[in-house]
Amino acid sequence: MIYAKKICLFDKKVVILQRFMAKIGVFDSGYGGLTILDAIRRELPEYDYIYLGDNARAPYGTHSFDVIYRYTLEAVNYLIGKNCALIILACNTASAKALRTIQQRDLPRINEQMVNDKMVNVLGVIRPTVEAVPAITQTGHIGILATPATVSSESYVLELEKISRQLTVTQQACPMWVPLIEAGEHNSSGADYFVEKYIREILTKDPQIDTLVLGCTHYPLLKEKIEKVAKHIGVIAQGDLVAQSLADYLSRHPEYTSQLSLNGSCTYLTTENADRFSQSASQFLSSPIQAEHINLE
Numbered sequence: 244m245i246y247a248k249k250i251c252l253f254d255k256k257v258v259i260l261q262r263f264m265a266k267i268g269v270f271d272s273g274y275g276g277l278t279i280l281d282a283i284r285r286e287l288p289e290y291d292y293i294y295l296g297d298n299a300r301a302p303y304g305t306h307s308f309d310v311i312y313r314y315t316l317e318a319v320n321y322l323i324g325k326n327c328a329l330i331i332l333a334c335n336t337a338s339a340k341a342l343r344t345i346q347q348r349d350l351p352r353i354n355e356q357m358v359n360d361k362m363v364n365v366l367g368v369i370r371p372t373v374e375a376v377p378a379i380t381q382t383g384h385i386g387i388l389a390t391p392a393t394v395s396s397e398s399y400v401l402e403l404e405k406i407s408r409q410l411t412v413t414q415q416a417c418p419m420w421v422p423l424i425e426a427g428e429h430n431s432s433g434a435d436y437f438v439e440k441y442i443r444e445i446l447t448k449d450p451q452i453d454t455l456v457l458g459c460t461h462y463p464l465l466k467e468k469i470e471k472v473a474k475h476i477g478v479i480a481q482g483d484l485v486a487q488s489l490a491d492y493l494s495r496h497p498e499y500t501s502q503l504s505l506n507g508s509c510t511y512l513t514t515e516n517a518d519r520f521s522q523s524a525s526q527f528l529s530s531p532i533q534a535e536h537i538n539l540e
């Protein structure tokens with residue numbers, strides 16, 4: 244009897260320890276989410292993070308809803324299994340196609356199965372971006388550069404409409420940009436060609452655009468090239484907007500902050516070759532990293 248009680252106490256201690264060791268998960272189809280992770284870690288360096296890039300199955304942006312939802316849910320489940328209490332979909336495509344279904348259909352079931360007051364939430368990158376844009380534009384004409392899946396979801400148009408009816412929103416799908424970046428070809432003349440092509444197309448659709456939103460977390464790697472073509476137009480990357488929004492969220496949600504551990508660490512996981520990921524990731528981050536390979540399914 245006494246022995247059983249001891250085991251119980253021990254178990255409880257382990258569970259409580261685990262509860263206070265939760266991390267923040269940051270997920271993207273590939274390297275793009277590193278632009279968000281970098282900004283989040285600058286804003287909130289004290290927390291522990293797990294970055295997961297599904298590089299083996301990127302790009303997501305040309306897939307159907309079903310495939311993007313299934314891949315994203317697999318990643319979310321994996322990160323929950325790694326004790327992440329908060330998961331940021333640092334991918335517009337996943338945020339546009341999978342976030343709502345995961346929040347409404349999967350999270351209630353997942354949270355019901357959690358024990359010892361543990362809770363999990365999944366957040367996206369579109370809402371924090373949309374909230375910042377109306378204050379930036381002068382003409383009220385906004386351009387959204389995104390993957391074909393994000394464009395077809397109309398998420399940016401619908402979310403911006405909710406905030407202000409005065410805005411004119413024009414979208415441009417840029418299907419070649421993510422493959423170029425994933426292949427490490429974003430500094431090539433091929434990238435010049437495709438940057439010029441999509442920027443010309445969107446500015447032909449609406450010449451009054453004064454603000455271009457990089458609605459894909461890979462695109463900051465092309466920001467300089469985009470700015471050269473889109474002269475005198477503001478080009479907005481999402482990193483800082485998402486980081487500030489997460490800081491604000493944490494300050495309002497002690498039920499999550501109380502679960503999170505504070506060692507300032509980050510683990511990098513990829514479904515691709517770990518050495519290739521580690522090498523390419525250094526272009527997105529200020530210091531070298533060593534990633535681990537994992538399988539999703």
Ligand code: DGL
Pocket residue numbers: 271272273275276301302303304305333334335336337390393421458459460461
């Ligand atoms: N970084 C993802 C996004 O923000 C890229 C999606 C893809 O893999 O095509 O949309």
